[in-house]
Amino acid sequence: xxxxxxxxxxxxxxxxxxxxxxxxxxxxxxxxxxxxxxxxxxxxxxxxxxxxxxxxxxxxxxxxxxxxxxxxxxxxxxxxxxxxxxxxxxxxxxxxxxxxxxxxxxxxxxxxxxxxxxxxxxxxxxxxxxxxxxxxxxxxxxxxxxxxxxxxxxxxxxxxxxxxxxxxxxxxxxxxxxxxxxxxxxxxxxxxxxxxxxx
Amino acid sequence: xxxxxxxxxxxxxxxxxxxxxxxxxxxxxxxxxxxxxxxxxxxxxxxxxxxxxxxxxxxxxxxxxxxxxxxxxxxxxxxxxxxxxxxxxxxxxxxxxxxxxxxxxxxxxxxxxxxxxxxxxxxxxxxxxxxxxxxxxxxxxxxxxxxxxxxxxxxxxxxxxxxxxxxxxxxxxxxxxxxxxxxxxxxxxxxxxxxxxxxxxxxxxxxxxxxxxxxxxxxxxxxxxxxxxxxxxxxxxxxxxxxxxxxxxxxxxxxxxxxxxxxxxxxxxxxxx
Amino acid sequence: xxxxxxxxxxxxxxxxxxxxxxxxxxxxxxxxxxxxxxxxxxxxxxxxxxxxxxxxxxxxxxxxxxxxxxxxxxxxxxxxxxxxxxxxxxxxxxxxxxxxxxxxxxxxxxxxxxxxxxxxxxxxxxxxxxxxxxxxxxxxxxxxxxxxxxxxxxxxxxxxxxxxxxxxxxxxxxxxxxxxxxxxxxxxxxxxxxxxxxxxxxxxxxxxxxxxxxxxxxxxx
Numbered sequence: 001x002x003x004x005x006x007x008x009x010x011x012x013x014x015x016x017x018x019x020x021x022x023x024x025x026x027x028x029x030x031x032x033x034x035x036x037x038x039x040x041x042x043x044x045x046x047x048x049x050x051x052x053x054x055x056x057x058x059x060x061x062x063x064x065x066x067x068x069x070x071x072x073x074x075x076x077x078x079x080x081x082x083x084x085x086x087x088x089x090x091x092x093x094x095x096x097x098x099x100x101x102x103x104x105x106x107x108x109x110x111x112x113x114x115x116x117x118x119x120x121x122x123x124x125x126x127x128x129x130x131x132x133x134x135x136x137x138x139x140x141x142x143x144x145x146x147x148x149x150x151x152x153x154x155x156x157x158x159x160x161x162x163x164x165x166x167x168x169x170x171x172x173x174x175x176x177x178x179x180x181x182x183x184x185x186x187x188x189x190x191x192x193x194x195x196x197x198x199x
Numbered sequence: 200x201x202x203x204x205x206x207x208x209x210x211x212x213x214x215x216x217x218x219x220x221x222x223x224x225x226x227x228x229x230x231x232x233x234x235x236x237x238x239x240x241x242x243x244x245x246x247x248x249x250x251x252x253x254x255x256x257x258x259x260x261x262x263x264x265x266x267x268x269x270x271x272x273x274x275x276x277x278x279x280x281x282x283x284x285x286x287x288x289x290x291x292x293x294x295x296x297x298x299x300x301x302x303x304x305x306x307x308x309x310x311x312x313x314x315x316x317x318x319x320x321x322x323x324x325x326x327x328x329x330x331x332x333x334x335x336x337x338x339x340x341x342x343x344x345x346x347x348x349x350x351x352x353x354x355x356x357x358x359x360x361x362x363x364x365x366x367x368x369x370x371x372x373x374x375x376x377x378x379x380x381x382x383x384x385x386x387x388x389x390x391x392x393x394x395x396x397x398x399x400x401x402x403x404x405x406x407x408x409x410x411x412x413x414x415x416x417x418x419x420x421x422x423x424x425x426x427x428x429x430x431x432x433x434x435x436x437x438x439x440x441x442x443x444x445x446x447x448x449x450x451x452x453x454x455x456x457x458x459x460x461x462x463x464x465x466x467x468x469x470x471x472x
Numbered sequence: 473x474x475x476x477x478x479x480x481x482x483x484x485x486x487x488x489x490x491x492x493x494x495x496x497x498x499x500x501x502x503x504x505x506x507x508x509x510x511x512x513x514x515x516x517x518x519x520x521x522x523x524x525x526x527x528x529x530x531x532x533x534x535x536x537x538x539x540x541x542x543x544x545x546x547x548x549x550x551x552x553x554x555x556x557x558x559x560x561x562x563x564x565x566x567x568x569x570x571x572x573x574x575x576x577x578x579x580x581x582x583x584x585x586x587x588x589x590x591x592x593x594x595x596x597x598x599x600x601x602x603x604x605x606x607x608x609x610x611x612x613x614x615x616x617x618x619x620x621x622x623x624x625x626x627x628x629x630x631x632x633x634x635x636x637x638x639x640x641x642x643x644x645x646x647x648x649x650x651x652x653x654x655x656x657x658x659x660x661x662x663x664x665x666x667x668x669x670x671x672x673x674x675x676x677x678x679x680x681x682x683x684x685x686x687x688x689x690x691x692x693x
Contacts, residue, residue, distance in 0.1 A: 020568075023575075024575075027477070027575065027576050028482065028486070030478075031481070031482040031485070031576065032482060034637070034643050060571070064571075064572075064573060065476070068476065072479075072645070072646065072647075075646075075647065075651075076646045076647075079646075079647075085641070086639070089637075089639055089640075089641040090641070092641065093641045093642060093643075093646065096643065097478070097479075097643075097644065097646070100478045101476070101477060101478030101479070102478075103478075104477040104478045104573070104576065105476070105477060105478070105573045108477065108567065108571065108573040108575065109571050109573075111568070112568065112569060112570070112571040115568075117568050117569055126512060129512055129516075130512050130515060130516050130519075130561075131516075131565070132516075133512070133513055133516030133517070134515075134516040134517075134519040134520050134523075134561065134565070135565075135569075137516060137517055137519075137520030138519075138520045138523050138524070138565075140520075141520050141521070141523060141524035141527070142524075142527070144302070144305065144524070145524060145527045145528065147300060147302060147305035148305045150258060150263040150264075150300075150305075151298075151300050151305040151306040152308070153263055153280075154261050154263055154293065154297070154298050154300075154306075155293070155306060155318070155319060155364070156289075156293060156322065157289060157290045157291075157292075157293035157294045157319070157322060157323055157368075158286070158289075158290055158322045158323065159286070160322075162531045162535075164308075164318075165529075165531040165537070166530070166531055166666075166669055166670065166673070167308050167309065167310070167673070168308040169528050169529060169530050169531065169540070169670055170308075170670055170673035170674055170677070171307065171308035171350065172308075172528050173525055173528055173540065173542075173545070173670060173673075173674045174350055174673075174674050174677040174678075175304055175305075175350065176521055176524040176525065176528075177521065177549070177674065177677070177678065178350070178681075180517040180518065180520060180521040180524075181517070183517050183520075184510070184513050184514045184516075184517035184518075187513035187516065187517065188510045188513040188514070191512075191513060348680070350677065351680070
């Protein structure tokens with residue numbers, strides 16, 4: 001993003017934008033693809049394309065969907081056996097649903113690793129500014145919430161009561177409110193001071 | 200060690216390493232193989248620049264973060280978040296070993312200053328709670344604020360309330376993370392006196408060198424990635440400008456003596472923000 | 473509580489994206505007109521705040537705990553449109569930056585929880601405030617959770633008859649309303665209590681800070 005290398009920034013951004021569009025198109029495509037064999041083939045293709053990252057991405061995606069997909073699948077099996085649905089039909093449905101969900105999540109995780117969202121948004125300076133500011137503040141917020149949790153543990157020689165946990169949650173929310181109001185004023189002042197509104 | 204030669208150290212760290220994970224998922228190894236012992240009653244200053252891992256080390260010592268490698272022993276017992284799930288150990292440890300957070304607002308969640316100070320003693324079922332609250336509120340100049348909600352206070356006042364919460368438990372091991380960062384000179388003086396008069400063991404992190412000189416007798420100096428650069432008498436550490444420079448606590452810059460301008464190593468003793 | 477990728481038919485998630493895009497334009501245009509140069513930093517901080525509120529664990533009746541949603545709180549303090557934008561921003565960042573997925577369902581989630589949930593909170597609050605302000609805050613928060621969950625249950629339960637094969641087997645989420653309604657509404661009746669308690673406590677804090685002026689200003693335009 002340095003002024004001396006504008007062509008490089010634009011080029012990187014274009015690649016990131018193209019990946020984003022491709023991701024969106026793939027999601028639409030996967031939503032109208034109902035053949036388990038074709039979905040499995042797509043999944044294999046994605047695994048091969050991800051090469052050395054495939055294992056890590058697969059582990060991450062499985063962890064993300066396991067609880068919900070397992071309970072939906074088991075629930076469906078129970079209901080299907082109750083209603084005496086055909087086994088082939090049930091198996092086809094379970095394969096379709098789980099492969100589709102897994103593939104969508106897998107692609108999402110891959111995208112997060114590959115695409116620089118800020119670079120992709122380069123043609124929209126307001127969106128870029130908005131996201132940069134938000135991400136900076138989110139980091140502060142994460143650290144604050146983590147510290148709140150540790151401090152709560154540190155101050156408890158005995159397990160906390162529910163009332164204390166509620167007060168603690170409220171105190172975190174109130175502190176976050178105070179901080180973000182102050183940060184919002186600071187950020188506009190800093191932007192004004194750096195001439196962001198004079199261009 | 201002086202009075203009970205057989206007693207284990209108050210805190211002992213062996214071969215400690217911690218994997219710090221950044222917001223982008225990037226990992227960094229801190230303290231690669233740190234060994235530290237804190238003996239009873241000792242006041243030790245933990246020196247290092249921002250980001251060298253001082254706060255992380257204090258949280259590890261307080262049993263809040265899991266070590267990647269090595270042991271932390273408190274009075275001979277191994278401490279980790281896992282082991283502190285045992286209520287009996289947690290009860291003894293959390294009463295004895297207390298941590299003042301760098302941002303004390305994270306510690307405060309009760310509706311008034313009085314209830315905030317009384318919270319810990321009440322949880323432990325101690326009996327003289329009003330007296331404890333009055334004593335520590337008085338000592339820190341908080342008496343006027345006892346009814347106020349902690350979130351309405353200034354940064355310095357919050358730091359005092361958090362200190363009062365810790366002292367109200369009569370802890371034996373104080374871990375203080377930048378305890379004077381937003382205290383006024385009077386409260387800083389009070390803290391120095393209270394610590395020096397107290398029989399408790401204390402580890403105080405700071406990058407304020409003049410405060411360090413008053414607070415302790417021993418220094419631990421951390422450098423890049425939390426590596427231990429020095430462990431020994433404080434006055435030797437403070438006089439060693441090369442050491443302080445390696446730790447990022449002293450630096451070389453243009454300097455003026457009368458009409459002469461030259462470069463040499465230099466330490467600044469003001470409180471950095 | 474939001475719908476992940478892969479459970480919704482495109483007949484639902486594509487139009488929902490379109491609707492949400494319209495709603496975002498409406499909300500953003502209004503925000504820009506009123507808050508001029510402060511709009512962007514303010515929205516950024518609100519987004520971070522909405523993200524942070526979602527990290528807070530709320531103790532629930534019965535000993536468990538859940539994440540705070542915070543839409544009602546943000547709506548009551550800052551107005552419906554900024555709250556809706558901030559919550560949508562959190563969903564987008566989670567899908568595109570933090571790897572939590574949910575980009576296809578983003579429209580449905582933003583509309584159900586952010587817009588409809590927020591509007592419920594605002595409506596209940598305005599309706600009940602003359603009777604008793606604190607009750608109004610608590611019911612607004614509880615109601616926003618319940619209505620949000622109701623919309624999600626309706627959308628999920630509609631999938632089996634919206635998209636199925638010739639033999640009747642479903643293509644996406646397989647359960648109909650007889651299952652989705654109780655499965656979502658019953659637990660959220662409890663989750664809503666935690667949300668209401670917390671919203672009320674923070675509302676009191678905001679009152680003491682003198683922020684009760686905020687929603688008035690946000691609602692005038």
